[in-house]
Amino acid sequence: MSSVTTSPGKPSLGSISAGRKIKDRLVQGFVYLAFALAVIPLVSVLWTVLSNGVKRLDADFLGHSMNGVSGRDTGGGAYHAIIGTLEQVAIASAIAVPIAVLTAVYLVEYSGGGRLGKVISFFVDVMTGIPSVVAGLFVLALWLLTFDFGFSGFAGALALTILMIPTVVRSSEEMLKLVPNELREASYALGVPRWRTILFVILPTALTGMVTGIMLAVARVMGETAPLLLTIFFTKAINTDPFKDPQGSLPSFIWEQAKDPNQNSIDRAWTGALVLILIIMVLNLAARLIAGRRAPSGR
Amino acid sequence: MSSETGVEATAGARHRATARRMSTGRAGDKIFVSAARGSGIAVLAIMAAIAVFLIWKAIPALQDNKANFITAEEWNPNATPPKFGIAQLAFGTIVSSLLAMLIATPVAIGIALFISFYSSRKLASFLGYIVDLLAAVPSIVYGLWGLAFLSKHMDGISEFLNTVLGWIPLFGGDSPGKNSIFTASVVLAIMILPIISSITREVFLQVPRANVEAALALGATRWETIRLSVLPYGRSGMIGASMLGLGRAMGETIAVAMVLTYVPGINIHLLEDGGATFASNIANSFDEASATGRGALIASGLVFFTITLVINMLARAVVARRKEFV
Numbered sequence: 001m002s003s004v005t006t007s008p009g010k011p012s013l014g015s016i017s018a019g020r021k022i023k024d025r026l027v028q029g030f031v032y033l034a035f036a037l038a039v040i041p042l043v044s045v046l047w048t049v050l051s052n053g054v055k056r057l058d059a060d061f062l063g064h065s066m067n068g069v070s071g072r073d074t075g076g077g078a079y080h081a082i083i084g085t086l087e088q089v090a091i092a093s094a095i096a097v098p099i100a101v102l103t104a105v106y107l108v109e110y111s112g113g114g115r116l117g118k119v120i121s122f123f124v125d126v127m128t129g130i131p132s133v134v135a136g137l138f139v140l141a142l143w144l145l146t147f148d149f150g151f152s153g154f155a156g157a158l159a160l161t162i163l164m165i166p167t168v169v170r171s172s173e174e175m176l177k178l179v180p181n182e183l184r185e186a187s188y189a190l191g192v193p194r195w196r197t198i199l200f201v202i203l204p205t206a207l208t209g210m211v212t213g214i215m216l217a218v219a220r221v222m223g224e225t226a227p228l229l230l231t232i233f234f235t236k237a238i239n240t241d242p243f244k245d246p247q248g249s250l251p252s253f254i255w256e257q258a259k260d261p262n263q264n265s266i267d268r269a270w271t272g273a274l275v276l277i278l279i280i281m282v283l284n285l286a287a288r289l290i291a292g293r294r295a296p297s298g299r
Numbered sequence: 300m301s302s303e304t305g306v307e308a309t310a311g312a313r314h315r316a317t318a319r320r321m322s323t324g325r326a327g328d329k330i331f332v333s334a335a336r337g338s339g340i341a342v343l344a345i346m347a348a349i350a351v352f353l354i355w356k357a358i359p360a361l362q363d364n365k366a367n368f369i370t371a372e373e374w375n376p377n378a379t380p381p382k383f384g385i386a387q388l389a390f391g392t393i394v395s396s397l398l399a400m401l402i403a404t405p406v407a408i409g410i411a412l413f414i415s416f417y418s419s420r421k422l423a424s425f426l427g428y429i430v431d432l433l434a435a436v437p438s439i440v441y442g443l444w445g446l447a448f449l450s451k452h453m454d455g456i457s458e459f460l461n462t463v464l465g466w467i468p469l470f471g472g473d474s475p476g477k478n479s480i481f482t483a484s485v486v487l488a489i490m491i492l493p494i495i496s497s498i499t500r501e502v503f504l505q506v507p508r509a510n511v512e513a514a515l516a517l518g519a520t521r522w523e524t525i526r527l528s529v530l531p532y533g534r535s536g537m538i539g540a541s542m543l544g545l546g547r548a549m550g551e552t553i554a555v556a557m558v559l560t561y562v563p564g565i566n567i568h569l570l571e572d573g574g575a576t577f578a579s580n581i582a583n584s585f586d587e588a589s590a591t592g593r594g595a596l597i598a599s600g601l602v603f604f605t606i607t608l609v610i611n612m613l614a615r616a617v618v619a620r621r622k623e624f625v
Binding site for chain 1: 325327328330331332334335336337338339340341342343345346348349352353355356405406407408409410412413414417426429430432433435436437438439440441442443444446447448489492496518520521522523525546549550551552553556557578581582585586593596597600603604607608611612615
C-alpha cells in the first residue's frame with residue numbers, strides 16, 4: 001500500500017496553500033494592471049496627437065508662417081517655427097558637443113581619479129538636475145539683462161546648450177569607459193603619442209555609442225519649451241537669422257497656439273505637436289539603429 | 300637630513316611621473332590636454348556663473364519687494380510698490396510633485412516588476428522600448444494632451460473623489476474642477492513613470508541570481524520570491540528612483556503651466572481649479588513682466604533651483620549608498 005503516499009490526488013511536492021496562491025495571483029494582477037496603466041496614456045497621447053494633428057498636416061502648414069494670420073483664421077503654418085527649432089538645436093549642438101566630449105575625455109583619460117576630475121564629475125551631476133526653466137533664467141540674466149543683447153535664437157541655443165552638456169558628458173563617459181584597455185596599451189607600445197591615441201584609436205572605437213548618446217540628447221532638448229519662452233520670445237514671422245530678433249520654435253509655437261481658444265489655433269497646435277514628435281521619433285530611431293549596428297566590444 | 304632630501308626626491312619623482320602621465324611634452328599632447336581640461340573647467344565656470352548671475356539679478360527686485368518674500372502668497376511684482384512672495388508657488392510645487400510621486404511610484408515599480416519578472420525576455424526588451432517612448436514625448440505635448448484631452452476626462456474622477464473622500468480636507472471643496480493641482484499631478488505622474496521604472500529596472504537587474512534561485516528552490520511562489528529576495532535588495536534603489544522622479548516632477552514647467560489655471564492664494568482643496576508652481580509661474584508671467592518682475596522671477600527661480608538641487612543630491616546619495624554594498 002505504499003502507493004498511497006504518491007497518489008495522484010495528493011502530490012508530495014508543490015502543494016501551495018490557497019492563501020499563498022491567492023496572494024500570488026493578486027500581486028500578478030496588480031503588476032499587469034500597472035503595466036496597462038502605463039500603456040494607456042502612451043497610446044492615448046500618440047493617438048490624440050495623430051488623429052488631431054493629421055488634419056492640418058499639409059503643404060500650407062509646412063511652407064507658411066503665421067504672419068498676418070490671426071487665431072480665428074484657417075491656414076497659417078509652422079514654417080518659421082521649424083526653421084527656428086532646427087537652427088537653435090544645431091547651434092546648441094555645435095557648442096555643447098565639443099565641450100561635453102572633451103570633458104568626458106578629460107574625466108576618463110586624464111583625470112585618473114584626481115581631485116579636479118571628482119569636482120567636475122560632481123558638478124556634471126548637479127547640472128543634470130537643473131530645471132530647464134532655470135537654464136532659461138540664467139541666459140536671461142546673463143545674456144539679455146547683463147550684456148544687453150536682445151531676444152534671439154542664439155540666446156535660446158545657449159540655454160539648450162546648458163541642458164545638453166551634462167547628458168552628453170554622461171553618455172560619452174560611459175562609452176569611453178567601454179573601450180578596452182588593451183587598445184590603449186597597444187597604441188602606447190607602438191610609441192603613438194597620447195593625443196593621437198585618443199583621437200585616432202579611442203574616439204573612433206567609442207564613436208557609434210557616442211553618436212547615439214548625442215542624438216538622444218538632441219531629441220531631448222528639441223522638445224524643451226520653457227527656456228525658449230524666456231530667450232527667443234515670440235514671433236509670427238519667418239526669421240532665418242538666429243543672432244538677431246525674436247525667433248520662432250516648434251515648442252513655443254504649440255504653446256502659443258494652444259493658449260488661443262479658437263479651434264483653428266488648437267488644430268494648428270496639434271499639428272505642431274505631431275511634427276515635433278515625428279522629428280524626435282526619427283532621431284530616436286536613427287540613434288537606436290546606429291547603436292544596434294555596432295557597439296564597442298568590451299567588458 | 301638625508302631622509303628629508305629622500306622624501307623630496309620621491310615627491311619630485313612622483314610629480315614628474317604624474318606630469319608625464321598627463322602629457323609627453325609634445326606640442327600636440329600639450330594642446331590636447333589643455334583643451335580637455337579647459338572644457339572640464341568650462342563646465343565648472345558655467346555652474347558658477349549660473350549661481351552668480353541669478354543671485355546678482357535677483358537682489359534689486361528683492362530689495363524693492365514690499366512683502367515678505369518667503370511667506371507672502373501674492374505675486375504682484377509689476378505693481379507699485381511691488382509685492383511678491385513664494386508661499387503659494389512653493390506649496391503648489393511641493394504638493395503637486397509629491398502627489399505625482401505617490402501616484403507614479405507604485406505603478407512604476409509594477410512596470411519594472413512586470414518587465415523584469417513577469418514577461419518573456421523577447422517581450423521585455425520590446426516593453427522597455429515602449430516605456431522609453433513615454434520618456435521621449437516632449438513635455439509640451441503632454442501639456443497639450445493634458446489641456447485638450449485629459450482635463451475633459453478628469454471631471455468625473457474629481458467629482459467622484461470629492462464625494463467619496465470629501466471628508467479629507469485635501470479632497471474637499473465645493474467645486475471640483477478640471478484645471479486643478481490634482482490634474483497637474485496626474486500629468487506629472489505619467490511624465491515621471493519612465494525614469495522611476497527604468498532606474499528600478501536597473502536595480503532589479505542587479506539582484507543576485509542566487510538569491511532568486513534559492514527562494515524558488517525553497518518552494519516560494521513568484522510573489523514570495525520577489526518579496527524575499529528582490530524587494531529587500533532593491534529598497535534603497537527604489538527610494539532613490541522615486542526621489543529622482545520627485546526632482547523631475549518639480550522641474551517640469553510647461554505641462555503644469557498649461558494644465559493649471561492661475562487663481563491667487565493657497566488653496567488646500569487640491570481638486571478645485573487654481574494653483575501655481577515656481578516653474579509654471581515663470582512661464583506664465585514672463586510675457587508681462589517688468590524689470591522688477593523679471594528680477595522677481597529670477598529670485599523665485601533661485602529658490603526653486605536650490606530645492607530641486609537638494610532633492611536630487613539626496614536621491615543620488617541614496618542610490619549611490621546602495622552601490623557601495625554591492
